Amino acid sequence: MIYGRGPTPTPAEVPAMVAPTAHLDDELAALHDQTVVFVRNEVTPYGDEWETAGRVPRDVLRAMGGLGMLVAWGLTRCLLRQASLPPWWAGATVLLLGSHPSFVVWSVGGLETTLFGALVAAAAWRFILENDDDGVPWSGLLLALVTMTRPEGAIFFGVALALRVRGWCQTRRGPSAGDGIWLAMFLLPLLPYLAWRWTYY
Numbered sequence: 693m694i695y696g697r698g699p700t701p702t703p704a705e706v707p708a709m710v711a712p713t714a715h716l717d718d719e720l721a722a723l724h725d726q727t728v729v730f731v732r733n734e735v736t737p738y739g740d741e742w743e744t745a746g747r748v749p750r751d752v753l754r755a756m757g758g759l760g761m762l763v764a765w766g767l768t769r770c771l772l773r774q775a776s777l778p779p780w781w782a783g784a785t786v787l788l789l790g791s792h793p794s795f796v797v798w799s800v801g802g803l804e805t806t807l808f809g810a811l812v813a814a815a816a817w818r819f820i821l822e823n824d825d826d827g828v829p830w831s832g833l834l835l836a837l838v839t840m841t842r843p844e845g846a847i848f849f850g851v852a853l854a855l856r857v858r859g860w861c862q863t864r865r866g867p868s869a870g871d872g873i874w875l876a877m878f879l880l881p882l883l884p885y886l887a888w889r890w891t892y893y
Contacts, residue, residue, distance in 0.1 A: 720766045730759055761786050767813065775820045804841050811838045812848055819852055822874075829870055832877030840885050849878060 734752060742748050769782035789795055789809075798805035815834035822829050835852060838845035856874075860866060 720770055723763050723766045727759060727763060730755070761790055764789070767817075771813075771817050771820065774817075808838065808841045808845065811841060812845070815848065815852075819855075826870065829874035829877060832874040833881065836878045836880075836882040839882055 734755065765782050765786045768785045769779050772779050772781050795805065795809075799809070811834055815831050815838055818829075818831035818834055822831055831852065835845070835849045838848055856867075856871060
């Protein structure tokens with residue numbers, strides 16, 4: 693595992709670690725399969741070697757970047773479709789992120805940028821799905837993790853809360869029990885973390 697502490701997975705273990713979900717359409721499923729094949733054939737066999745050398749070959753990084761942009765495009769397109777937004781925004785999103793020097797540099801710098809981006813995307817996806825789903829509002833927990841990862845993550849919670857308030861105004865109803873659970877799932881992990889951080893620092 694590059695820059696990690698655990699053992700490198702074997703090629704046979706890779707598909708099980710990134711199993712597809714029911715939310716993937718045909719194009720996303722194809723990108724998923726392509727990613728699994730790439731990691732199994734071009735990354736996993738050389739993980740220990742790269743770990744010892746302390747670097748990953750530049751051509752492999754380029755291939756990872758290109759494949760990552762394709763996957764980001766597919767996921768964003770799926771998210772936009774579920775939100776009834778123009779699918780061409782997916783290309784614009786990928787181009788803007790890919791052309792942002794700070795995002796690109798810190799995404800491979802070993803810090804939290806990649807995790808932060810993944811959590812924001814997951815929270816947005818869950819938040820949109822929950823508009824038509826009465827299940828557990830996992831976006832609240834994901835937004836808490838976003839805020840715990842980087843302080844500016846609270847902005848995304850503010851946007852999500854504003855959208856919920858707008859929904860209350862449009863339907864002329866107050867907060868529901870689901871809204872209370874959503875808020876609790878955000879606050880319960882976050883408040884102890886903030887208390888610990890305040891006392892520690």
